[in-house]
Amino acid sequence: MAEQAQHSTNRRDFIFVATGAVGAVGAAAVVWPLINQLNPDASTLALASIEFDLSAIPEGQSVTITWRGLPVFVRHRTQAEIDEARAVQIADLKDPQTDEERTKPDHAQWLIMVANCTHLGCVPLGQSGDFDGWFCPCHGSHYDTSGRIRQGPAPTNLVVPPYEFISDTLVQIG
């Protein structure tokens, strides 16, 4: 035994480590699909892109639509709301972003964003709160008329989903 211990490595050690390594890789290969099945499935992913017709929404109104199972606000803003959003000093913001960055050029009246508060996911109430935008009743986050976080626990602005205007009244979200 004492003699064996002096050999730093031998074939047996190599086989031991190699077996262990192959076993670990094998175990990981088995575990991964067992975890991956929890990820969004094909039927969920199939709903990833939608088209929406804006023409029915009059100025000053908004609708909530569903995209990927998430509620999405589509708001037809008034000129006063746009002016209010653009008058804000960027330095005052918790998550600095200009109103222009959150809307599409020539379509400033349309504000499209995921309707889940960035704090813990509640749907904020429209046209309320201290900044005339949205107010989340769950934990008291206030958003302005551009959907930017102004006060409360939410860390970031309401998320603008990827979207583009196909025509003046038709948008594709996702």
Next chain:
Amino acid sequence: MSEHSYVPGTAAEKWLDDRLPVARFAKEHLMDFPTPKNLNYWWTFGAILVMCLAVQIVTGIILAMHYTPNVAMAFDSVEHIRRDVNGGRIIQATHAVGASMFFLALYVHIFRNLFFGSYKAPREILYIIGVIIFILTMATAFMGYVLPWGQMSFWGATVITNIFSAIPVVGESVLQLLRGGFAVGNPTLNRFFSLHYLLPFVIAALVALHIWALHVPGNNNPIGVDVKSTRDTVPFHPYYTMKDLFAMVLFMIPFAWFIFFAPDILGHPDNYIQANSQVTPAHIVPEWYLLPFYTILRAIDFNVLFINSQLGGVIAMALSMIALLVVPWLDTAKVRSGLFRPVFKWFYLLFLINFIGLTYLGAQPAEGIYVVLAKVCTAYYFIHFFVVLPVLSRIEKPLPLPTSISENVLGKAHA
């Protein structure tokens, strides 16, 4: 122990004892186990909790026979249980009220432990298993509350799973992995049902470990002085089996009152509206037993250095549970029982009031004075664990301890 040790009475018992000594085990651990003779009624909550777990498992298995875990049918299937299934009204009410009674007993059990210093050496492992059971029970109860698929179910699930999105970098991926979609939906409901069925059995296994860990050092007791001789103890049966049974009967009285006369009073009316992903209830309130930790979660509404407010809240909530896990190393005072710690006693009372305050604040809207109070109570929760307990352990002068349990018991009788 030796005078009570198990002697097989018949040849059949001898035969079994040589192969699987279950009867010996039961006699030594469920009947003869030497238990301090001065345990008060606060010590009956362990047995009450075992009863609560059994009630939840039995009623839960029955409910699963009638419940449908699908977003289109879950809400209706719960109503079906309440209206159509034979005795379903009572069985469903027992399960729903049972969750609240379970937590009532859990909180009493935990606060008994914190007052009498039961977490101190040599019972740290026993205590830590207990805290893990507490956390798992909260997870199980939360997932169970999602199953009826009402508005509070849905939005509670949304808010709580969103906690994981606070994890830096991988948060969003983890969130989708947990929900099985971009929002809480059918995959979420299905997996919560699966786990809600599984976890109680994991808890039952941990309860077995908890009792095993209890039977190594034996029970703590109200004066916190170690058992020194057989004069300090009585056998568990019949002394504590009867005391525990009596306490269980008393506990069943309010339990039954809720089931029969006010089965919905502990729930939230919004949960009788079917889940709607487009509308959030005016204010989301978790079940009462989660409120203290919910208050801590939302008390952090400001950024701390590079940690944003959302992650900050999550860290604070996680810390509030880690604080419980490490209590044995925060409170290093040699004296266990709060009865002999004149200063600790008052801080304990303050902590208890503060904890009730956290519970109350969790149910209030996040505005005005409530926001400030939530921050104060959250701060005090941590101050108690990380400042008061370590400092008191060093500076407090405890009262003289009785030399033994039997002397203490007899002394009281003569006085």
